[in-house]
Every structure is written in structure tokens, then in C-alpha cells.
Amino acid sequence: MPQMIHGTAISIGGHAVLIMGESGSGKSDLALRLIDRGAILISDDVVFLKTRDNTPILTVAPNIAGKIEVRGVGIFDVDFIASAPLRLVVEFVDAPDRLPEDIAHTTIGDYVVAVSKLNPFEQSSPIKVEYALRAVLDRGALPEFTSAVSAEESLPS
Numbered sequence: 001m002p003q004m005i006h007g008t009a010i011s012i013g014g015h016a017v018l019i020m021g022e023s024g025s026g027k028s029d030l031a032l033r034l035i036d037r038g039a040i041l042i043s044d045d046v047v048f049l050k051t052r053d054n055t056p057i058l059t060v061a062p063n064i065a066g067k068i069e070v071r072g073v074g075i076f077d078v079d080f081i082a083s084a085p086l087r088l089v090v091e092f093v094d095a096p097d098r099l100p101e102d103i104a105h106t107t108i109g110d111y112v113v114a115v116s117k118l119n120p121f122e123q124s125s126p127i128k129v130e131y132a133l134r135a136v137l138d139r140g141a142l143p144e145f146t147s148a149v150s151a152e153e154s155l156p157s
Helices: 027-036 125-139
Strands: 003-006 008-012 015-020 040-043 046-052 055-060 067-070 074-077 083-092 104-108 111-118
Touching: 003 015, 008 027, 008 125, 015 027, 015 055, 015 125, 027 040, 027 067, 027 125, 040 046, 040 055, 083 104, 083 125, 111 125
Parallel strands: 015 083, 083 111
Antiparallel strands: 003 046, 008 015, 008 040, 046 055, 055 083, 067 074, 104 111
16 A cells, blocks of 8 residues: 655656655755756655565655646646655755765655755755765665564564
8 A cells, every 4th residue: 555755756867766844845946956957756745655576666646747836936747757766865954964974764664765864955955966866876775674574473483
């Protein structure tokens, strides 16, 4: 059963990035700037998380497929793809760490996923998302399933 997530998802090179933040925090704005750099929209504001072949997949919310909110201007049609495997979560902070020691992680659904914390309105934020995704892919830091082994499997025989 798909899990509904409040966020915006884009695909960069076939890898999904989930942008998380409060309403009005800049999710669509950052996605729009990433789209301008070549990313493709998956879904704006509402995203569905599914599992396929033990991989978290972000999918479009059908009723808003191909729509993105451009705050202060309106809702527009853009190219989109229906789904892509989740590789990175972006969370918003006012003052990100200058040099994070390692790739941080967060939990989305049943998965532990790499997370990048940044200020969405810095001019370099779209480029930072691209670099963070590259770091995750270069290190092979793919999402990991978190659910515990079933009680039956953990009992000694």
C-alpha cells in the first residue's frame, strides 16, 4: 500500500530526490530551480512512497500529475515522470552545517535514506542538491530497509 508524503519530488538522472519542508517553506521553489537545471518533476506537494524490488520508489500523485505551484504566479504544467527510486531527502534548515562529517540519514516510511540539510533560498541550493546526490551515489549510500526481522525468524531453532 503506498504511503502518502507531504513533499515535492524531482528526478535527477533517474534518481529521486524528496524535498521536505513545511507548507510555504520553499519546496516547490527549489524544485522549480532544479527543473530549470535539467531535473524532472515527479510530484509537487504530495508524493507517494511505494516499494518495488526492495527499493523505495517515489511516485506521482495522479490528480496533480505534471502540475507545479509557482508561488505568486499560479499552477503550471511541466514535464514529469511517474516514478523514480528514492536516493536522497532534502530537509530545510536556516543555517546548515558548514562541513558535515559524513552523510546524515533520516527515516522515510520503512527506509533509512541519506539526507542533506540546506537553506532552500540560497542561490547555490540547487547545485548543492546535485552535489549531495552525487556524494550519495558515489558512496553507494542507498536506502536501507529498517523493519526488524520477524519474531519467527529471530527465535532460536
